[in-house]
Amino acid sequence: MKIISSYGVELRKQNIPIRQTLDVYRAAVSYLTEVYAQVWEELERIPGTKKRFNEAEHLIHTTKKNQARFDFDIRFPKMPSYLRRASIQNALGSVSSYKTRLGLWEKTDRLEGKPRLVYENHAMPVFYRDVMYREDEGGKDAAYLKLYDGHDWKWFHVRLSHTDMEYLRKNWSGKKASAPTLEKRHRKYFLRFSYTEDVILAKIPAKEQIICSVDLGINTDAVCTIMRSDGTVLGRKFINFHSEKDRMYRVLGRIRRFQREHGSVQAKSRWAYAKRLNIELGRKIAGAVTKYAKENHADIIVFEYLEIKGKISGKKKQKLHLWRKRDIQKRCEHQAHRNRMRISRICAWNTSRLAYDGTGTVIRDPGNHSLCVFQTGKRYNCDLSASYNIGARYFIRELLKPLPVTERSLLEAKVPAVKRRTSCVYADLRKLSSEMNLRAA
Structure with missing residues (x-):
């Protein structure tokens, strides 16, 4: 790959x-x-x-x-x-x-607008090595670019950011970079280097796998659980960047007050700053999730398949719009593949609504939305319960999928809850694992 x-x-x-x-x-x-x-x-x-x-x-x-x-x-x-x-x-x-x-x-009967050929484009040039780009042998943080000065194409000596070059030397030394592409971000110019790696992802049977099930949330950025196929929990972690979120919410508060006085047209630069803070928050969450999975030797990172359709309403409307769930999963997927880990997704229905111990639906605590109350009166962290259910649904699917139809039907008769995947919880995985162990013995 x-x-x-x-x-x-x-x-x-x-x-x-x-x-x-x-x-x-x-x-x-x-x-x-x-x-x-x-x-x-x-x-x-x-x-x-x-x-x-x-x-x-x-x-x-x-x-x-x-x-x-x-x-x-x-x-x-x-x-x-x-x-x-x-x-x-x-x-x-x-x-x-x-x-x-x-x-x-x-x-298509010309129902929509006719496509238009765009001549004014935002194309960015590629500086091919030796003919458009040369590394400076004397200085580590410099290079030569062939540029047009208004009369002719000449070589110009350019200085590169020291921190960026230190990062490349630390993480990509010895690996060949492609020809750099010019790009512009936030009124600054960058040379974007690309690196290609050949990675073989691990193929491990479901019974021997260690997974990191992740519940992405709004109150808590991510809750990770390290789990085996029999339901054994090896580790848990709450990932929450309080200071970064506080900074972003303060910026959003300033924007709200500014727009009341001056309107939304003049707040574009402020919204751009808030967007950059939110993107950086997503990067930190993805990095923390992948790092925790790698530290615990996880083979697979399991997420919910999250897709919000339709108009978002309610008091948490803005938080849901700023929730970069897909971006976090995409970044995690890239980083996980670099570390030879796989990514999997399961249906998100009822993962937070159902208690992990199989006692039924939960009631959210109105004072603290991160906590919930089980039918037995037990108070528990709702996101942690959801992460248990996410890992359980993955293992139930992977354990039953390769089995013959007859054997699968016998197991479903013993554990009827696994027939419907959208209502499976952690307790069902424990029961299914016990039945499979009895049959194997």
């Missing part, structure tokens, strides 16, 4: 023509998009992606053996060949996508 990781290194402020280079590249992509849209019927008939690309380059670039039909070389003189080919690839992709969407629109 190939895993691609990337990291952006900030370009320190200095007098280099990044903006001019970006304008020239985007102008080239815009011009080529218009050209290839005119001759697309001619290009579409060419079989094979490579042959089509070569023909597209011959249309705009003059050589000793080829006379170009369009004046690209005159409009963009001395443009580096690798950058020219990158702009050709970008333009071909835009036109091909537009033609595909247009064909689908014509087949």
Whole structure:
């Protein structure tokens, strides 16, 4: 399995023509998009992606053996060949996508808006090694980029962020990075390096697996439980970043007061800051979950399949909108695969509503929403109970799935609760494990 990781290194402020280079590249992509849209019927008939690309380059670039039909070389003189080919690839992709969407629109009785070919794009150039990008042998935190200064393409010495380079040297030393891509975030420019790893994920039978079941919440960021297939709990952890959430809620309070006086139009920069805080919170949660699973030698991280449909209402409306559940799971999946762990998801119905001990539905404590009361009067943490149920549902599914139909039916007759997966709880896994052990003996 190939895993691609990337990291952006900030370009320190200095007098280099990044903006001019970006304008020239985007102008080239815009011009080529218009050209290839005119001759697309001619290009579409060419079989094979490579042959089509070569023909597209011959249309705009003059050589000793080829006379170009369009004046690209005159409009963009001395443009580096690798950058020219990158702009050709970008333009071909835009036109091909537009033609595909247009064909689908014509087949669907033209009910929705007609697709539009966008010439003004936000394409970012790739600095290919040796011809567009060179590492500075003398300084560790510097490099050379080939940029357009308004007259010609020249090499410019650029300084790179020391902290970013230290991170790359610490975590990715000895691994080859791809050609860096220029990107812009928060009015700053970065070089994004990509690294490809070949990872073999572990294949372990369900009975021998150790899982980390995770309940993502709003009050508590995440509750993790390390569990074996027989229901043995090896560890539990509450992950909650109080200070980060307090900072974000203070910012949201300032935005609320600001909007009352000045309106929402002038609060864009404040909302952008709140969004960055929320993204950083999601990164920390994902890192903490993966780290805990790795420390306990978990083979699989189990999440709920969370999907909120329809309009969100109620007093927790804003918290639910800011809840980055999918982003956290996506980041956990990437980090888990890098550590040779797998990811699995189970149905989220009734995981928090049903008590883990099989006594039925729970009642939330109105004073403390993280706590609940079981039918027996027992008070327990609702998120921890849910994490038990998440792990139990995963093991029930994985233990019953490979069995023959006859054997599975006999087990379901002994433990009827496992027939319906959406009502399974931790107590049902314990019963199922006992019955399987009796049959094996």
